[in-house]
Amino acid sequence: AQSVSQHNHHVILSEAASLELGCNYSYGGTVNLFWYVQYPGQHLQLLLKYFSGDPLVKGIKGFEAEFIKSKFSFNLRKPSVQWSDTAEYFCAVKAGRGSYIPTFGRGTSLIVHP
């Protein structure tokens, strides 16, 4: 079974600071990787995903993530955060072909001060 580790549980930044949230997974086979975001009072929604191809994935709102297979990592980045990025961020991994059950990390709470 796969597992997901998000090392930063709480991150506090000022606007315009750069962001990197760590995500490591344990699974030896082909994986599909996701980052979800939950803004205060809103539904969980997909930020970006990796299935195959270019390991640098670009998502909505200026976010990107890089899949490094050798490090079993899928870190989320944004060069300059905004106050509106304040949210809970969840990394998830799904075993490849034929699997439909994602395993989520415990989440990282990001607070951006204006």
Add this chain to the structure above:
Amino acid sequence: GAGVSQSPRYKVAKRGQDVALRCDPISGHVSLFWYQQALGQGPEFLTYFQNEAQLDKSGLPSDRFFAERPEGSVSTLKIQRTQQEDSAVYLCASSVKSFGGGLYNEQFFGPGTRLTVL
């Protein structure tokens, strides 16, 4: 169109009480998932439906948990004889297709039902 809706949004139950949580998926979505999210944790898979068929219930924590989707649309998660450890947010998600072959199929999440068992 409307997204996934869940009701009630909040439920307080006394220990031992039975509860029923409802999920209205996006119209026409074939797949439906239930997740449990404990405080400070990520969502954990409970069960999966493809239309009215419950194809996977491996995540249900005990036989007190029961889910159904009799007509392939609305789903109900029932918890019998609730315990304090059942306190969590219960999330429902739906996706347009059935799963298989590694094809990407985005899940759309509802707002969740926060269950508190006293």
